[in-house]
Amino acid sequence: MTYSVWLGYDSREAEAFAVARHSIRRLSGNVPVYPLVLEDLREAGLYKRPTSKRDGKLYDEISEHPMATEFAISRFLVPRLARGWAVFMDCDVLARADIAQLFAEADDKYAVMCVKHDHQPKDGVKMDGQAQTRYQRKNWSSVMLFNCDHPSNRKLTVDMINTVPGRDLHAFRWLKDEEIGALDGAWNFLVGHSHPSIDPSIVHFTEGGPWFDGYGDVAYADEWRAERSLWLMEDAWVKGRPTTWPGYVNGLEVAP
Numbered sequence: 001m002t003y004s005v006w007l008g009y010d011s012r013e014a015e016a017f018a019v020a021r022h023s024i025r026r027l028s029g030n031v032p033v034y035p036l037v038l039e040d041l042r043e044a045g046l047y048k049r050p051t052s053k054r055d056g057k058l059y060d061e062i063s064e065h066p067m068a069t070e071f072a073i074s075r076f077l078v079p080r081l082a083r084g085w086a087v088f089m090d091c092d093v094l095a096r097a098d099i100a101q102l103f104a105e106a107d108d109k110y111a112v113m114c115v116k117h118d119h120q121p122k123d124g125v126k127m128d129g130q131a132q133t134r135y136q137r138k139n140w141s142s143v144m145l146f147n148c149d150h151p152s153n154r155k156l157t158v159d160m161i162n163t164v165p166g167r168d169l170h171a172f173r174w175l176k177d178e179e180i181g182a183l184d185g186a187w188n189f190l191v192g193h194s195h196p197s198i199d200p201s202i203v204h205f206t207e208g209g210p211w212f213d214g215y216g217d218v219a220y221a222d223e224w225r226a227e228r229s230l231w232l233m234e235d236a237w238v239k240g241r242p243t244t245w246p247g248y249v250n251g252l253e254v255a256p
Contacts (some may be wrong), residue, residue, distance in 0.1 A: 001030055001084050001085060001141065002082075002085070003084060003085050003086070004031070004033075004034060004082050004083075004087075004227060005024055005033070005034070006033075006034050006035075006081070006087065007021055007024075007035055007088075007089055007090075008016060008037040008070070008071030008075060008088070008089070009037045009038075009071060009168055010091060010211070011024040013091050013092065013211065013228050015171070015228070016087055016091050016092050016186065016210050017035065017167070018149050018231055019094070019125065019224060019231050020091050020092070020094060021033050021092075022096040022231040022234070024095045024256075026095075026101060026227075027096075027097065027098050027099070028099040028100060028218075029098075029184045031099055034081075036077070036078075038070040041074050041077065046077055047161075048101050048162045049061070049062055049073060049161075049162050050121065052186055054066070058199060062163065062165060062166070063165045063166040064165075065165075067166075069090070069175055070236075073161065074161075075088045075141060077140075077144050078114060078157070079153040080146045080158060080161075081116075083148055084148060084149065085106045085146065085147060085148065086145075086146045086148055087099060087145050088146065088205065089142070089143050090142045090143070092204065092205045092206065092209050092224060093143070093202050094109075094224050095201070095202055096203060096223070097201035102145060102183070102187055102201070103145075105145070106147065107181055108146060110150070110179055111146075111147050111179040111180070112145065112147065112153075112175065112179070112180050112181070113181035113182065113183050114140045114182070115140070115144040115184070115188035116137075116180075117140060117190065117194075119176050124164075128247070131248060134237075135210050136167065136170070136171040137170060137171050137199070138171065139206060140170070141169070141172075141202065142188060142206065143183075143187060143188040143230055145183065150178070152174070152175055152179050153174075155174040160174065162217045178214075178224070185198050186199060187198055188204050189203050190203075190204050190206045191206065191207075191218050191220060192218065192219070196219075203220045203223070203224075209221070239253070
């Protein structure tokens, strides 16, 4: 069985991406970790959604809604890029367990597995001034275990991903309810929302992590800073976008 991990990459959160990737690699050995870089996906002809900048923020013209991150929609390309089982994660995470334990929960009868949050945040802002929005199945898509070979994921075509409103993708509208499996809440612990009795395997700084002003004292911030220190000692990459690219689309090699 083929396994891979895909991390959303946002140029505003390059350091968060690097620390998240370091935490996964440190705990999970040789599991490949790939970035979802919007520029690369556009150059490969996979991401064609029209976007614009409004008030300094990225805006998705199809959804008629701002995008909190550059990978808000591109995450749904993972089944087109990967084989076997693949995990997508937002970049604002910290791994605290071997991802092999997550892959061990994979069940072939499901097309996607995720933590089925009942997350209804208050209106306002998050992160670096991004609008906090509500939508069906909020945060289910922030950590997804994709069964890339499941027949129902063939409906998730490049054309669909580039034409339907983002809310339909985040609500898993291409799937039947029974095709969405549940993961333990530890695999997507929402800081400030998940029950504090949960011992997180993946910490998700969904409203803002310690790399943003005003979020330096959130839960698990000290662990994130400790991971950052390890990364800085071991990895020279600090600025610029990551370049690792697996080169597969539906099993065919493509140019990066």
